[in-house]
Amino acid sequence: MGVSPSLEIAKRALIAQRLGLDATSGNIANVNTPGYSRRVPNFTEGEPLPSRNGFIGNGVLVSKLRTFREEFFDRQIRRSLSNLSTLESDDSIIHRIGVIFGEPGENSLNSILSDFFNSFEDLSYKPTDVSLRHRTITLAQTLVSRFKEIANQLSETRQQVLTDMNDAIKQANTLIKEIADLNYKIASLNNKTEGENQTLVDQRATKIEELSKLIDVNVTQGDFGTVNIFSNGINLVTGSNYNQLKLKETIDGVTGERNVSILKIDPSGRELATINLQNGKLHSLMSHYNITLDDKDSSGKFSVAKSLEDFFTTFVNKINSLTQNGYGLDDTTAPPPGRQFFTYTGSLSILTTEVNSELIADPRKLPISAYPGEVGDSSVAKQISSLASDSSFLLNQTPDEYITNLIGNLGELGSQISSLYSISKTANDQLLNQRESLIGVNLDEEAINLVKYQKAFEAASRVVSTTNDLLATLVNLGR
Amino acid sequence: MRVTQFSKYTPYLSNLEEIQSRKYLNELRVSTGKQIVDISETPDLLVQKKRFENQINLHQQYKKNIEYAINFVQHTTDTLETLANNVQKIREIAISATQIGASQDVSTLGKQIRGLLDDIINNLNSNFDGQFIFAGNLLTPDAIAQPPGSNNNLPFEIIQETPSTDNPSGLKVIFKGNTKKLVVNTGKFTSEALNTTADELFSDTLLSDLNKVVDLYNLLVYNKDGTLRKDTDLFNTDDLSKLNNYQKEIWQMYDRLNRANARNGALINRLEAQKDQTASLLTAFEGYRSKVADTDFALATIQLTKDQSTLQFALQVGARLTQATLFDFLR
Numbered sequence: 158m159g160v161s162p163s164l165e166i167a168k169r170a171l172i173a174q175r176l177g178l179d180a181t182s183g184n185i186a187n188v189n190t191p192g193y194s195r196r197v198p199n200f201t202e203g204e205p206l207p208s209r210n211g212f213i214g215n216g217v218l219v220s221k222l223r224t225f226r227e228e229f230f231d232r233q234i235r236r237s238l239s240n241l242s243t244l245e246s247d248d249s250i251i252h253r254i255g256v257i258f259g260e261p262g263e264n265s266l267n268s269i270l271s272d273f274f275n276s277f278e279d280l281s282y283k284p285t286d287v288s289l290r291h292r293t294i295t296l297a298q299t300l301v302s303r304f305k306e307i308a309n310q311l312s313e314t315r316q317q318v319l320t321d322m323n324d325a326i327k328q329a330n331t332l333i334k335e336i337a338d339l340n341y342k343i344a345s346l347n348n349k350t351e352g353e354n355q356t357l358v359d360q361r362a363t364k365i366e367e368l369s370k371l372i373d374v375n376v377t378q379g380d381f382g383t384v385n386i387f388s389n390g391i392n393l394v395t396g397s398n399y400n401q402l403k404l405k406e407t408i409d410g411v412t413g414e415r416n417v418s419i420l421k422i423d424p425s426g427r428e429l430a431t432i433n434l435q436n437g438k439l440h441s442l443m444s445h446y447n448i449t450l451d452d453k454d455s456s457g458k459f460s461v462a463k464s465l466e467d468f469f470t471t472f473v474n475k476i477n478s479l480t481q482n483g484y485g486l487d488d489t490t491a492p493p494p495g496r497q498f499f500t501y502t503g504s505l506s507i508l509t510t511e512v513n514s515e516l517i518a519d520p521r522k523l524p525i526s527a528y529p530g531e532v533g534d535s536s537v538a539k540q541i542s543s544l545a546s547d548s549s550f551l552l553n554q555t556p557d558e559y560i561t562n563l564i565g566n567l568g569e570l571g572s573q574i575s576s577l578y579s580i581s582k583t584a585n586d587q588l589l590n591q592r593e594s595l596i597g598v599n600l601d602e603e604a605i606n607l608v609k610y611q612k613a614f615e616a617a618s619r620v621v622s623t624t625n626d627l628l629a630t631l632v633n634l635g636r
Numbered sequence: 637m638r639v640t641q642f643s644k645y646t647p648y649l650s651n652l653e654e655i656q657s658r659k660y661l662n663e664l665r666v667s668t669g670k671q672i673v674d675i676s677e678t679p680d681l682l683v684q685k686k687r688f689e690n691q692i693n694l695h696q697q698y699k700k701n702i703e704y705a706i707n708f709v710q711h712t713t714d715t716l717e718t719l720a721n722n723v724q725k726i727r728e729i730a731i732s733a734t735q736i737g738a739s740q741d742v743s744t745l746g747k748q749i750r751g752l753l754d755d756i757i758n759n760l761n762s763n764f765d766g767q768f769i770f771a772g773n774l775l776t777p778d779a780i781a782q783p784p785g786s787n788n789n790l791p792f793e794i795i796q797e798t799p800s801t802d803n804p805s806g807l808k809v810i811f812k813g814n815t816k817k818l819v820v821n822t823g824k825f826t827s828e829a830l831n832t833t834a835d836e837l838f839s840d841t842l843l844s845d846l847n848k849v850v851d852l853y854n855l856l857v858y859n860k861d862g863t864l865r866k867d868t869d870l871f872n873t874d875d876l877s878k879l880n881n882y883q884k885e886i887w888q889m890y891d892r893l894n895r896a897n898a899r900n901g902a903l904i905n906r907l908e909a910q911k912d913q914t915a916s917l918l919t920a921f922e923g924y925r926s927k928v929a930d931t932d933f934a935l936a937t938i939q940l941t942k943d944q945s946t947l948q949f950a951l952q953v954g955a956r957l958t959q960a961t962l963f964d965f966l967r
Contacts, residue, residue, distance in 0.1 A: 565683035
């Protein structure tokens, strides 16, 4: 056996240790890169060579760059992220609604409502006091304007949710395309060394995680290292082929209720299937758009906008039905003038209703007496003020109870979401931590590896230099 | 377990955010004095607070109603007392006239009665806070219709009719209001009628008994034939008998007025009791609301101090997170 194998062995060692140094450098460089999975070279001994004295080692080889990514954790984390993202979006919207209602605050809807009913109590014993009549009308205007403000803000929030949904759809479509592109690249590089495509695999895993924040995602393994993506059973990505998502708004011809759904479309824009999302930011946004913030919601679930609209229409109808039978200060003959307290254009809703302009112009016309010419009668005012404690006002609740329960339900929902969010966040952090303990970079560990590979590289260099000396000695023997 | 860069920093950041958020909420509690600073933190307490606030608003209104009612009834009582005094004076004059018999002051007494009758009408037309107190639910002049012979829109008026043998002066007291009650809610299930109506004060709404004062005036000022009584025109037995009857009927009117006033006194007592009860309820509700909605400063301050210490230690731990790695020792 000659000297040259030693040189070959040293060369392999230099290459292997340098690869180790490269992997370590890569790990150190990506210490803060989200989704990065650390790489460690897998050293194996080279095929031994036969010699007169038996088999002798043939140096070191790097069989592959090992990574530590595990599908189990990735799947759990995707599920957890999807859930967390749903709750995060729910929490944000519920808090926004709370702020719209001015809760918890001093000038809540309850206090304005209470002032309005109490003003009729005042009128009940001073029905001829025009300043009190004026005050009642002003309070009614305040009440209507507060309802309008809330309804408008809920409507604006709903529009914002729609914009957010469109943004999320765009984001999801970009991610779907990027995942399919990465699938293509991974499949193309599949027969090359694993280290090269691991970067793409990591990138794809990060993209899938981003996608799982938007929609619920299921991942299956495809050919040549590719993955297939499904959302609630609907296939979105197969290898390098993909479909896009589309937001579709439908309007009920009878009720005018607007609902959105998410569809799978092909590249030509043809609608292929409806995706019934169960989780993710888009699911949350869609449910708030279709239910919580929809003033015409017919799902029967808890809808803030619908509850408010129901309250307002009941309130207006009840008060109008009472004032229609009443007489103002100057109405001296029967029948009653049929004056409504609130007027509206088109169909009755918060946004179409105003206090009767006739009453604003002349508070003497406020019809609170049940008999013509009896200005001191305040039966109608009493009936209106007694609505405040009418337990059959709406859904077996008084007006105040109804609004209080509406706020209570909102708070309860917010509380449930906050508590679920807290639990999910902890679970998600734990999962991320567990996965990171496998795939993450530890700088101390990398420092040791750096020293380890550096020393091995130095030693291999020394082998080259020693072998070189040996060769020189041999060459000089012939002189 | 391998500890990576992520395991060091990410959970730390997450915990730091939680501590800061908790500290912020406690700072809000201490600075605003309100326990409930977030709709979803304690929704049950928020609902309780709202229910108590509703009760407070309701009872504040009832208290206001009762206070108005007390003032109204008190004013009625004062007016009725003056009214009764005037009626009593008329009765005394009637008695004096009986005693004077053939004396020369009868027409003077008659003039006094006329003056007192005007005072009584003024009393009956008095108002509280711009609303007539004895006109039923016709509270303002606008609501009072003027019958023939009437010159004003007040509920009680002395009108001038054509003199007759029965009524040589032609004077008549009329009532233009009604006898409906003004009712005020004094609680969720209780209400009280505020006003004293004309039929409670007098025998009927034609004011037959009050018109006896006019008859008395006629008797003192006019002779049977309708001529003005002179000092020399003495009362006969029939006149004296009439005088005695008038005096009795006026006494009955005086008695009725006093009974009405006694009812008002009882009403004021009842209202005062209800006011006290409502005030107690209000205090109780405000206490409950405070318990639910106001900051427990002792607790909040302790929590805040705890949060501040926790944050301080957490920040110290954060400073240690950036401590040296093996790289710092490699040369």
